[in-house]
Amino acid sequence: MAVALRPRLAAADAFVLIVPECNRSVPGPLKTLIDSFRSEWEAKPVGFVGYGLSLTGGVRAVEHLRQVSAEFHAVGMKDVVLFPRVLEHYDAQGRFPAEPEAPRPRPSSCSTNCSGGRWPCATPSPYARTASETPAWCAVPASRPWWAR
Known part of the structure; x- marks a missing residue:
């Protein structure tokens, strides 16, 4: 898989990494995949989207990815998108998004x-x-x- 992915990563102008928080960090297979490449990340912007089961919404995984991307000389974007308590966004039948509540004044x-x-x-x-x-x-x-x- 890594051989097929290398030309696609090299051709990309930027990246958006969507990551679940796993044990307050990045899931192992994703970290292994990221570590499999080096020059493909260099001098390219990286955006982060995190999600998790807790109120932090994957922020710890995103912060870990920020450190990793800096080591690869990628340019981590300052702003992130986080989805805290991600399971609450699904309704009882597993549909996304769950019907939102009426906005409070x-x-x-x-x-x-x-x-x-x-x-x-x-x-x-x-x-x-x-x-x-x-x-x-x-x-x-x-x-x-x-x-x-």
């Missing part, structure tokens, strides 16, 4: 000031001018820096 106290709207917040900041200006966990009074609170 954002609380009126959420803001885009600190998080760009990425993280939910529940309570308004005591330092905000209005309740919707800044979430409590990222508010810093103007008179005191964050480290002096």
Whole structure:
């Protein structure tokens, strides 16, 4: 198989490695396959997609692959795609994707000031001018820096 794969890897402009987390790392057969090639990885970008059964979603396997790709002089992409608790994405009949829940409305106290709207917040900041200006966990009074609170 490795002989047939070599020309395909050499001809590729970039790679996306999709990896399950196995014992907090990369599955052995995948690591063996990666180690079977050297020049095919050099100076090519590598993207990472990880999945796992836990909340970490394969991040430990991805971080291990980052180290491996650096040894092969590949260029690991900073951003990754992770699928935590991957089995929860399947319904009882094993179909993917499971029917998603209806989206929950954002609380009126959420803001885009600190998080760009990425993280939910529940309570308004005591330092905000209005309740919707800044979430409590990222508010810093103007008179005191964050480290002096």
